[in-house]
Amino acid sequence: MTKIKIFSSAKQLTQAAVTCFVELAQQSIAKQDGFAVALSGGSTPRSIYQELAKSEHQTFLNWEKIHLFWGDERHVPPDDPESNYKMVKDALLKHIEIPKENIHRVPAEKTVHEAAYLYEAELRQFFVEDWPRFDLVLLGMGTDGHTASLFPRSAGLEEEKRWFIGNQVSEIRKWRLTLTKYAINAARNVIVLVQGASKANMLAEVLAGPYSPEEKPIQLISPVNGEMIWMVDADAASSLPENVISYFSGS
Numbered sequence: 001m002t003k004i005k006i007f008s009s010a011k012q013l014t015q016a017a018v019t020c021f022v023e024l025a026q027q028s029i030a031k032q033d034g035f036a037v038a039l040s041g042g043s044t045p046r047s048i049y050q051e052l053a054k055s056e057h058q059t060f061l062n063w064e065k066i067h068l069f070w071g072d073e074r075h076v077p078p079d080d081p082e083s084n085y086k087m088v089k090d091a092l093l094k095h096i097e098i099p100k101e102n103i104h105r106v107p108a109e110k111t112v113h114e115a116a117y118l119y120e121a122e123l124r125q126f127f128v129e130d131w132p133r134f135d136l137v138l139l140g141m142g143t144d145g146h147t148a149s150l151f152p153r154s155a156g157l158e159e160e161k162r163w164f165i166g167n168q169v170s171e172i173r174k175w176r177l178t179l180t181k182y183a184i185n186a187a188r189n190v191i192v193l194v195q196g197a198s199k200a201n202m203l204a205e206v207l208a209g210p211y212s213p214e215e216k217p218i219q220l221i222s223p224v225n226g227e228m229i230w231m232v233d234a235d236a237a238s239s240l241p242e243n244v245i246s247y248f249s250g251s
């Protein structure tokens with residue numbers, strides 16, 4: 001089931017996403033004694049990670065039972081300003097008590113294919129099912145319709161067997177590392193965080209426009225046996241047709 005929740009401001013979106021994260025963590029830990037989440041990179045989720053690090057949330061978050069993975073990573077060392085790991089470390093990891101073994105960093109300092117194989121091996125060691133059943137995958141959306149590091153017209157969109165791959169992104173002339181579409185779609189919960197007017201046209205194209213995943217890879221994301229929630233602010237939702245809003249918000 002896909003739903004959309006629209007928030008009047010980025011601050012409200014952040015608060016709601018933190019509440020969702022805490023609730024899902026508590027439910028998963030109560031049910032299966034653990035919570036495995038794939039974090040998103042980019043700038044949108046930073047405020048969520050910073051909020052999760054605040055003392056008032058710590059009593060509700062049992063970090064001993066929470067395993068942090070990355071949905072994608074740039075092909076850079078962990079101390080590089082571009083690194084998604086560094087962004088999460090600065091916003092969250094430095095400020096919480098979480099066992100080191102619960103932090104599953106992508107070894108992006110290695111060659112891109114070595115990093116992808118090693119990370120896939122780590123995922124396969126942690127998830128013993130056919131696909132990695134994350135309790136939560138956090139995603140963002142680029143203005144070009146990419147998500148994680150599944151970029152338009154990139155080879156990684158076609159991958160049907162691997163869980164985690166290197167993906168060459170010609171537009172930015174760089175290699176990235178990313179969960180594949182089927183790995184993301186195996187999740188119990190997917191939350192897509194979209195904020196800002198710059199995303200408005202693409203969000204309307206993705207939710208109300210034609211299905212063209214080569215051009216808009218985030219259209220590939222639809223959990224096979226899970227929930228998907230778009231958490232967007234009013235600016236990002238400003239081009240959405242009314243009928244799409246009511247369809248996805250269940251009203």
Ligand code: 6PG
Pocket residue numbers: 040041042043044045072073074084139140141142146147148149
């Ligand atoms: C990354 C992200 C990427 C991001 C989008 C949106 O590594 O950058 O995983 O997919 O979510 O590019 O980024 P913003 O949140 O910065 O707009």
